[in-house]
Amino acid sequence: MKQLVISFLLFPLLIWSQTNFEKAEKFFKEEKFNQAKPIFESILKNNPSDFKTIEYLGDIAGLEKSWDKAIFYYKKLKQLKPTEADYFYKYGGAMGMKAKEVNKFRALGMIDEVRESFEKAIVLNSGHVDARWALIELNLQLPAIVGGSESEAIKYSNELLKLSPVDGYLSRGRIEEHFKRYKASELQYKKAISIAGSKMCYQVLANLYKNKMNEPEKAKNVLEELRKKELSENL
Template identity: 40%
Template sequence: MKNLLLLLLCPLTMFSQLNIESIDAFFNKKQYNKAEIILKNHLKQDRENQEALEFLGDAYAYQEQWENAKTIYEKLVRLNSTNANYHYKYGGSLGMIALQNKFKAIAYVGDIKEAFLTAAKLDENHINTRWALVELYMQLPAIFGGSSSKALAYANELEALSKVDGYLAKGYVYEYDDKPELAETFYKKAITEGGSLVCFEKLTTFYEKSNKPEKAIKNLEKAHQKHPRNALHYQIGKVSAQYNIALQKGEHCLKVYLKNYSAEDGVPKAWANYRLAQIHYHKQNKEQALKYIELAIAELPKIDVFKIHKQNILKL
């Protein structure tokens, strides 16, 4: 009888355990809706399981269901008010709602700041929270507490934890504050210190925003020397096509990108063909421009910018 009872209880015990591996598998495949179903079913049996709740909040966040994510993260904060990550995620969900709704933005400013500041106090090594505070203080108007000096203070805290993050944060602050020389200096420091693709991308984007395409291309070439990724060929071609510079180099890079293309490169081939069409448009080569824009449209027929560019080519 005792053994029978154990057999009967076993399925219930197994059901109550959260299968982390299956949830991780769904997240890795970006099947967040499937993970959501499993998590909801589990929480019917174990309503305050913090691990399951956090996974569910993350599933909502990845699906950009920010109101649902906020509800879950808020519950986690109530269940465990000393967990820095819960406060950080709660503040982040409020921030995303605020970005989508200006009326709610005003109402949420105080709660967003409180959530991030609480997370920072609870965990002196929480890098993401300090990044969030840097961005928050730079983007908030002064009337709501925005302050570049406060942003720099958290950038200094980041630098103490990670030099690369600190340099990138300072580059961001100075760029936002319209101090391009200092921004460039710190983005370059980040490349020297860390040298990751992210560091190179930040400097490239800065150069593009600053209307310095020649520097952007040189930076992308340096990035390719350290990180020989095919995607960088597209980036060089894109800058060339957008700014009508180094057209031969841009055309060569785009053709290399198309030749070596794989899904891991991220940008569909249609966009590379569109950039080639732009380059030939700049060269006044109508026939080649039409060839490449037709290829782009054939692959992605719903992209309006392709159709508009075709009309411009036909006017050559």
């Protein structure tokens, strides 16, 4: 009888929480973050361990470039559920963005935690594509003296090739482009187009032609090819 009474009293609260969560989630998907955030924050007060609410608040903080808040929410998620790869990936991403805004000495102290977070995401989920992309970019952006490594970037690109060929070719193209080996990069991007043909694949090749190889006519031709492809698919 006691349990029945407690359930009866809690029922309206649960209904309220669910209804407001759905409303906040709808706002989030519509990119109305200013409307979603206060609702999520209100829900969190009543349920401080609600994973999805915390994640949404972390995502909103990230979209607002409020990196300290994003780090706070993602760190809480890691502590609540240390077996979820995405929480480590998002935490590492927020830490990495924060490191870009602070002075070099402080940033150096954050790099290991950023790298370890992405590596942990891969340990928890061996098929984590985004964490490998993040590690590739980290190894390209960091000077060798503080841990940057082309060979490490290539290692993760090769892993991507096995998991998702299009990501493998795109990431290898990104590496070649970073080191100004534009012909090699062009070849990799063309391989990505041949197996996926997505809009992004065409755009990265067009950007390479236009911004790096100074061949605007080739860029124009690639975008025209994309336009024709999209038209034929919509017929």
